[in-house]
Amino acid sequence: METLITGNRLVNKGDNKENMATLETLLNYLSAEFGEAQFFGTNRVVEYHSWMKSKNGKMERIYSYLGESMENIKVFGQPTDAEDQLTLFNSFSKDAENEAYFERQDLTYADEMLVMEIAGKWGVNPTVLSKRTDIKKELGLVGE
Structure with a gap:
């Protein structure tokens, strides 16, 4: 059984380095309790796109991209099978130290559709x- 939690306050938790740490703590806590916790965030205005996965209290994967500034907020862990065929843009990579990296045609830049695909x-x-x-077909629960 899967439980989905949605809300604008969650999305904005990962849009900078400080808030990313808070979100990591939350996901690790939830995955310690329930086995696995995932986060998906997207914001069209600033082109913020992110996905995270924690299992058994330990973060396994983070990919977070901010298109407005063409940089990653955080990239952690090995790409999952879902990302296997992608060459995700990574502003932290050694390749990104060279200006030619930003002109590469094989790079995949995260967008809203990719977040939903993952x-x-x-x-x-x-x-x-x-x-x-x-x-x-029921309402579910509402909380803060």
Whole structure:
């Protein structure tokens, strides 16, 4: 069984280095309790796109990109199978020290669609929930 938590306050938690640390702590806590916790964030205005996965209290993967400044907020861990065919832009890489890196045609820049694609490969793509027939039609819970 999967539990989805959604909200604007969560998305903005990962849009800078300080808030990223808070989000990592939350995901590690949740995954210690429930086995696995994932985060997906996207904001079209600043082109913020991020995904994170923690298992059993330990962060396994973080990819977070801020298109407005063409830089990553954080890249951690090995790419997952869902990212295997991608050459994700990484402003922290040694290659990025050379200006020619930014002209490469083989780089994949994260966007909203890619975030949802990764979410689907890891478990649930929220943009297709309305098409699923295995979900009860109920309101769920609201909290802070």
